[in-house]
Amino acid sequence: MLAVQLKQDAHCTVSDLARQHGVSARTIARDLVLMRDQGMQIDADRGRGGGVRLDRNWGVGRLNLTYPEAVDLLISIAVAEQMKSPMLLANLASVRRQLVASFSPEKRTKVNRLKSRILIGITASTYVQASAKVPPPRIVQAVHQAFIDQKVLALRYQREDGVISERQIEPHYLLLKYPVWYVVAIDHLTGEPRTFRCDRMLGAAMGEARFKLLSKEAFQPSLVVDDQSL
Numbered sequence: 001m002l003a004v005q006l007k008q009d010a011h012c013t014v015s016d017l018a019r020q021h022g023v024s025a026r027t028i029a030r031d032l033v034l035m036r037d038q039g040m041q042i043d044a045d046r047g048r049g050g051g052v053r054l055d056r057n058w059g060v061g062r063l064n065l066t067y068p069e070a071v072d073l074l075i076s077i078a079v080a081e082q083m084k085s086p087m088l089l090a091n092l093a094s095v096r097r098q099l100v101a102s103f104s105p106e107k108r109t110k111v112n113r114l115k116s117r118i119l120i121g122i123t124a125s126t127y128v129q130a131s132a133k134v135p136p137p138r139i140v141q142a143v144h145q146a147f148i149d150q151k152v153l154a155l156r157y158q159r160e161d162g163v164i165s166e167r168q169i170e171p172h173y174l175l176l177k178y179p180v181w182y183v184v185a186i187d188h189l190t191g192e193p194r195t196f197r198c199d200r201m202l203g204a205a206m207g208e209a210r211f212k213l214l215s216k217e218a219f220q221p222s223l224v225v226d227d228q229s230l
Helices: 002-008 014-021 025-037 067-083 092-101 105-115 126-131 137-149 216-223
Strands: 042-044 052-054 118-120 151-158 164-177 180-187 192-197 201-210
Touching (some): 025 042, 067 105, 067 118, 164 192
Antiparallel strands (some): 151 164, 151 201, 164 180, 180 192
């Protein structure tokens, strides 16, 4: 918040900032030191009427994404490219190259490995789209984290016929048949590959047990999704 304010306001004094944020001037001074240590370009004018401000150009061209954020952004780019819209494709390739180039070698390897587990299929049938709905954020977050961490996911799942069951699954791959996401998994109930529609998940919680990633070949029958049977 302080960085945003310093970038937007042309003139802020330490005392003004302390009063606005309800802290002491010493606290603001300490925060400014920490911000400078992080590489932020903070200018200070001394004397009466002086103030502090953050260079308006600071942050332009800078990007420091976490691993999950980087994966989410790359997945979004991949999905947009798959949609093959000329309005969306103009700069995406350049954005992707610059994004990947900004990663450390270690993060680049991890992101590429995870990105290879995201599968983009054909657009869902009108039958599926008619029944599709957006999963609750809590379920999306649980699936997302279990997928990234390669941990078993506990599911409460409702089939198309309305039957509800409790499942323990290993989320090996994610499959998008726009606009519906599927989890391609090993189902502990049967020990077999199974594909689960995310919008049919009534509950989801990540467990502690980890699983070893299997190749796509192990799931080949499940990757050919029969929309009306799921």
